[in-house]
Amino acid sequence: MTIVETRSKRGDASDGALGGRLSRVDGPAKITGEATYGLEYHPEGMVYAVLVQSTIASGRVRSIDATAAEAAPGVLLVMTPENALPIKSATDWLETPPSEAPYEPLAREVTFSGQHVAAVIAGTFEQATAAAALLKITYDETKAITSLDDPEAGIGIPIDQMTVEWGDAEAALATAPVRIEGEYRTPREYNVPIEPHGLIAEWKGDTLTVWEPSQWIDGMARTYAEWFGLPFENVRLVSPYIGGGFGSKALPLEHSAVAINAARMLGRPVKLAVTRPQTFTAFGGRPATRQTIALGATREGKLLSIVHRSANETSMKDIFVEPLGSVTSLMYETPNLSSRQNVVRVNTVKPGALRAPGENPSAFGIECAIDELAYKVGIDPLEIRLLNYAEQDPHAKKPWSTRRLREAYAAGAEAFGWSKRHPQPRSMREGNQLIGYGVAAGTYPVRRTPGEALVRILSDGTVEVASSSIDMGQGTYTILAQTAAEAIGVPVDAVRVKLGDSALPRAPVAGGSQLANLMTGAVHKAALAARDELIGLAINDPNSPFRNLQANTLVVEGGQIASPRDAGSGIAIAEVMQRIGRDRIEALRDTLPENLRNEKDHFRNFTTITTMRSPTEGDYSLHSWCVHFVEVRVDEDFGTVRVARMVSALDSGRLYNPKLAESQWKGGIIMGIGQALLEEGTIDSRHGRVMNNNLGDYLVPTNSDIPDLKVISVGIPDTNASVLGGKAVGELAIVGVAPAIANAVFHATGKRIRDMPITLEKLI
C-alpha cells in the first residue's frame, strides 16, 4: 500500500514544479478585490436589463401590458417576443444542426413557473427593477405536471441508450438466497454558485463583446455567433474569473440571448444580472430522481444479480438524462445485471449538470443498497465491498488503467479507525447523541478531449501561457504555470498565464473534470516546443553566446541556459534572447490526433463535445475512485444529524498541485454533506413552483455544518489516462458522500432513509 502523504509546502522552488504545493497564482487578485468578474466591467454608456419570469407553470402568455413600465423613469425598452429582433437557432453542443425556426429566449408558451417572458431595460438597475414590477401579464393557464410524483406524470420515456444488461438478472434475482429491494430518491438540487449568472454585452458594428462567467468560452461564443449571424471571429467572450459554476455555466442560456439582443436593439452596452431567486429557474440543477434497486446475493454476501430501474424528471421540451446507472454497472462484480432508465416530463426548467451528474445519484442508490445487503447478511459494510470488488470493468470487460480503490479502503479505514465500529445499529451513543459510522465508495470517469495552448518565451526571460480555457477555482492558472515552468526550466514566478478570453487559443469545456488533464498536456507540448526552439537558436544562432560550444544540446534550468557539462554556470534566458535579437519565441500546439487536424475538425473539437473520448475507448477503462468514512451524531430527540468527522481516500492519479486538488476534493465533500442533509428544491404541487428559491430557504452548508475533513491521496500517475498522469479530480469527491452519510445515519439510528435530504422530521 502506498499512501502519498500530505506534504506541507516547502516554501522553495520545488513548490513551483508540477506536483508542488504552490499557492494559487490568481490568489492575490482574489483576496484584494482586484480580480474582475464578468459582471464587473463598465463599458461606456452601459444600461441595465432585468428579467421578468412567468408566474404560472403551464399555458400561454395572453397579454403583456407594458404601459406603466414604459412610462416609468429611465425605461428604454420593454422586450417581449413581439418586439424582440429575431434570433436564429444554433447548433447544440452535440452538433445537432439548428432548427429553421427562430430561437425565442422569451417564452410565448409557458412550460414552467419562472420562465423568462419579458425583460425591462433602463438607465439604472433600480429603474429597471422597479419598472419590471409594473408589467401586467395575463396568461391562459393549463394544468401542469409538477413533479415526478404527479399522478399525471406517468412512467416516462425509456432511454434505450441507458440500458445495460448482462446475464439474466431477473431470473438470477428470483433464485438468489438473499434478496433486498429499495427505492432511493433524490430531490431537485441546485448549483447555486455564489456569483449569480449574468453578462454584459456590447456591440460595435458587427462585432460583439460579451463579458460573462463561462465554463466554456469557445462553445458559448459559437452559439452567440450563430444566434446573431456573425462569423465566430466577430464574437469575443471574456471570462477571466468565474465565481463558481459547478456545471451551470457551461452552456448558453436564454438570459444571455436577451441581453445581447437588447444591446443590439438599443445600440448600447447592456448588463443583465439574473437575480438570486431567478437563478433557480434561469437554468436547471440536478433533476429529481428515483431508483429501484434489487440485489440478489449468496448468504455470504456475494452478489448474484443487480436489477436497477430508474427515472429522472426532464422538462416538457427537452430530454435531459441524468445517467442513473453509471455507478450501478461499474462498482461491483456481478454475474447478472439489468439497468434501465426512463425520463419523465414535468413542467420544470430543463435540468442541467450539477457536480458529477449521473455518478452522484447513481452512487447514492447502489452504495446504500450494498450497505443494506451487508446488514442483511451480517457482514461489515467495508468487507462486503471488498468481497464484491470488481477486478476489471464489469460492463466494458476491460482492465482498469488504475483502480486504487482497495488501497483507498485500507488507508481510509486505518485513518478513520473503522475497526472501532460496533456492528449493531444504535449501539454507539454519547448522552442524547446517537453515533453512527458509515462508508461508501465513489467514482468518476476520465474524459478526454484534445486541447490547445500557446506558450511564448519573451525577451526578458519570462514566459506567457495563453488559452481560452478557464479557472473557476479549480486552479487552472496555477497548474498551467507549474507545467510551463517545469517544461521550459524557468522559475514559476516567471510564468504568466492568460485565460478566459475567446481571442486566445482554443479550449474545450471545463466540465466532466477533464480540463486539468487535457490542458496540462497541451501546455506541456507547447512549452517543450518553445524550449526546443530556444535551445536550437542558442546552439545555432551566430550571435548566441553558446555558438562556439559546438554543443549538441543545452539545458534550461532556473531560467538559465547552460551546457549539460556546465550546469549551474548558465546564461540567463533574457540575455540569450537579447544576444540573438529575438523578442519572442512562440509555440502554438494542440493535442488533436492527425486525422482531426484540419480547420473544420479543429473548430468542432472546441465548440462541441463530439470529439470527447469515452472512458472505455482504447485498451483500458479509465476512472477515478474514492471512499468516504463518516461519523455522524444524531440527536435522538430532535432528529438533527451532524457530521462529526470524515476521512476520505481518493485516487485521482497524479496530482499536479496537491494543495489545490485537496481543496477541490474537500469542496466536493462539503457539497455532498449539503446534499445529504439540507438541499432540496421544494415544489408547490398546485403551482409547479420552486418555493425556496433563495439562499435563506434553499439551505447549503454553512461553516458551522462542516467538521475537519481529512483527505488522503492514494493515486499514482496513470499515463493511460492523461499525458501527465492525472485522472478526474473536481467531480470525484462528491460521489459517495451522501450514501456514506445515509449509511452512518442507519448505523446510528437503525432507520434507513432512502430519500434525500435526511432532514430531522424523517428521524423523529
Place this chain on the structure above:
Amino acid sequence: MRDFSYLRAGSVEEALSAAAMPATMLLAGGTTLIDLAKCGVTEPERVVDITHLKGLDTIRIDAEGAFIGALAKMSHVAADAAVQSAFPAVSESLWQAASAQIRNMATIGGNLLQRTRCAYFRDPATFPACNKRTPGSGCSALEGVNRGHAVLGGSDTCIAIYPGDLAIALVAFDAIVHLGDRKIAVDDFFLLPGTTPDKEHDLQPGEMITAITIPASAAARRSTYLKVRDRQSYEFAAASAAVGIEFETDGKTIKDVRVALGGVATKPWRARTVEEALKGKALQTETVKTASRLAVEGAVAHGANHYKIELASRVIERAILKMGALA
C-alpha cells in the same frame, strides 16, 4: 424596489411626526425593511432613517431589570456581560439569530418587528393571495408548502410563523415594550392572526418602539434559549424554547418556571400550561416530559409541519432538563 424619499430624523419627535404620514416607514437596521422592499412586499413612499438618533441605544442592567434602547444592536446586547449574567436566554437568543453581520445591523426594536418568512407572503408577484398582505385575498400556505409554518396560534386565514428568537426570550420573562410613554407587555404587543393577520402588533400610527424593559427575576438569571434547526447556524428555528427556572431553597422543587416557544407559532408563544404544571413539583424527567406535552395541546398541523408538534415539546423538555442539570 419602488423609489422613495429618504429623510434622516434628527429627533424622536421628528421621527414620530414623519411616521404619522401615510406610506411612511421608519428605517432602522434595514434587514427587514430593505429586504421586503426588494421583494415588493413593502412599498414605502417615504423612509425615515432613525439610525442616527442619539441616546436610543442604551443597555442598562440594574437590580430592577434590563432597560434596552430600541436602537441597541442585537450584537451589542448579546455581548453585554450584564445581560449574559442576568438574562442568559436573552443573550443566547440573540447570538443564535441570523448572522454576525445582520446582528450588527439589526436593532432590538426592529428585531421585534421582523416579519414572517412565509414564501407566499414574500412573493406577491406570483401569489396575490395572502391575507397578511391583502386582507381577504386568501392564504396560499394552508394547503401549500408549509413545512415551516405554525402549528400554534394559526387561524383559517393565516398560519405564517413569527420567525424571531429574541421575542421568545422576552415573552418568557414578561418584558415590556415601550412605545414612548405607552407601555405594553410583549405578550400583548404581538397579536394573533385571527381574522386580521395583516395586523401583527399593537402599534398605532405615529408610534415607535423606544425601548424594552425586562424585569429581573431568579428564573431569568437561570435561563437558556435552545434552538433546533436543519442547519447548524444562520437559519430560523424549526422549534426553539426559552426556559428559566427558580428552585425553592431545597434545590429541587420548582418555585418559578418560564417557558416560551419559537419557530412553531404565529406569535412568540408563552407556554403557561407547562409552567403551571411544573410549579411546586420536584424536577424529574418524567414530570418534565408530561408537562412539556401540554405546550402543544390544541396544536394544528397542516401536513408537512406535523413534526413541529412533537419537536416543540421535546425542545421544551430538553431545555428544562438542561436548566435543572438533568440533561
Place this chain on the structure above:
Amino acid sequence: MTNRTTIQLEINGQTQALEVEPRVTLLDALRDHLQLTGTKKGCDQGQCGACTVHVDGERVLSCLTLAAQAEGRKITTVEGLSGPGGELHPVQAAFLEHDAFQCGYCTPGQIMSAVACIREGHAGSDDEIREYMSGNLCRCGAYPHIVEAIREAAKVMS
C-alpha cells in the same frame, strides 16, 4: 418620482461624492457608481454574506444598507484592507497560504468578516470561528481552510 440626492461617503479613508437615488443600496453604490467591485453581490437579499463591508469598524451587509444611510459613517471595503504599500493584511495572507478560497467570489466578504471576527474576539476556538463565520456562504466549500486561515491570522494579529 425620481429624487436623486448627492451624498458623501467616506470609503477606505477617502471621501467620495456621488449622486444616487435614495433607494440605491451601499452595495450597488460601491459596485455600479464607484466601480469598487471588490465587494460582491451574491444574493442581494441578506442571505450569503458576499457583500460584507465594515461600517464604523463593524461588519455589515451592504446589500441591505442604503447608501444614504451610510453617509457620515466610515466604510471599509476589501480594497481598503491592504497596507499603503500594498502589503497584505494578515487575514489576506493567511487566506492565500491556507488556500481558503477557490472561485474567489465569496472571498472578499469572507475576509472582511474574518477580520471583524478576530477583532470581536470570536476566534477563540475552531467552533467559535465556524459559528461566527456562518453568515458567509462558500459554495466551493473552502470552510475548513477558512477556519485554519483565521486561526493562524488571529495568532499573528494578537
